Amino acid sequence: MPVKMIIATGINDEIGKDNDLLWDIPEDMQYFRETTSGSAVLMGRKTHDSIGRLLPNRTNYILSRTEGDNMVSKCQADELCKQYNNSDATLWIIGGEQVYEMFKHEVRQLHWTLVDESYPDADAHMDMSFVSEEFYRLYGLELCDLASVGVYERF
Numbered sequence: 659m660p661v662k663m664i665i666a667t668g669i670n671d672e673i674g675k676d677n678d679l680l681w682d683i684p685e686d687m688q689y690f691r692e693t694t695s696g697s698a699v700l701m702g703r704k705t706h707d708s709i710g711r712l713l714p715n716r717t718n719y720i721l722s723r724t725e726g727d728n729m730v731s732k733c734q735a736d737e738l739c740k741q742y743n744n745s746d747a748t749l750w751i752i753g754g755e756q757v758y759e760m761f762k763h764e765v766r767q768l769h770w771t772l773v774d775e776s777y778p779d780a781d782a783h784m785d786m787s788f789v790s791e792e793f794y795r796l797y798g799l800e801l802c803d804l805a806s807v808g809v810y811e812r813f
Contacts (some may be wrong), residue, residue, distance in 0.1 A: 660766030661739050664690060665758060665784060668773050672780035673755060677708040678779045690752075693769060697748040700735060702757040704739055719749075721757055732760070741765040754767040755782040 666686055667673055674680060698717035701709075703724075712718040712728065720737060722729040730738065739761060742749035751761045768789065 659737040661742050661751065661761070661764045662767040662769065662771040663758065663762065664693060665753065665786075666771035667784060667786060668775055668777045668780065670776050670780075671786050672777040673753065673758075673784050674782035675780050677704050677754070677778070678781075680748045680780055681773055681775070683771075683773070686771050689769075689771070693723045694750045694752065697750055698738075698742070699750045699752045700730075700738065700757065700761070701752045702754045703729075705752065705754040705757070719763055721760075735761070755784060758784045 665673065666679070666681070666683075668680060672680055678741075694713070695715045698719060699713055700719045701722060703720055703722040706712075706718075706720045718728045719730045720728050721732065721735050723731070738749060743766060745765065751757060751765060765793065770786070774780070
């Protein structure tokens, strides 16, 4: 399975404020848990700190400049993406802002929840313009409808 990204944004590409989510949508959290369970996840250190623990039933990789358990450098994370894009296992990119931006071009499948609200106080954003008609053409993306979640795949 390929490298995949799972993300929720507001209508203006907002993803967070003060290292926390901007919304509380139980159905989306359940979708996140069910979708990423049993796979590997790559997150930034701030995202890990905001969660406060390793995510259960997942192999956790934390992008960081410091060494420690489950910590990986940018070079190691790049290598992980290559390995996962050539294997049967799945690596989910789960945030935050800098990690999404760094690895968006490694992603072969995108699970995107678009929250139909604006959050002017947001301090973290993800420019989703890379999901465009050109992106669809270049990578053979197809939109599948899963309730409030759009799934975009590269074939």
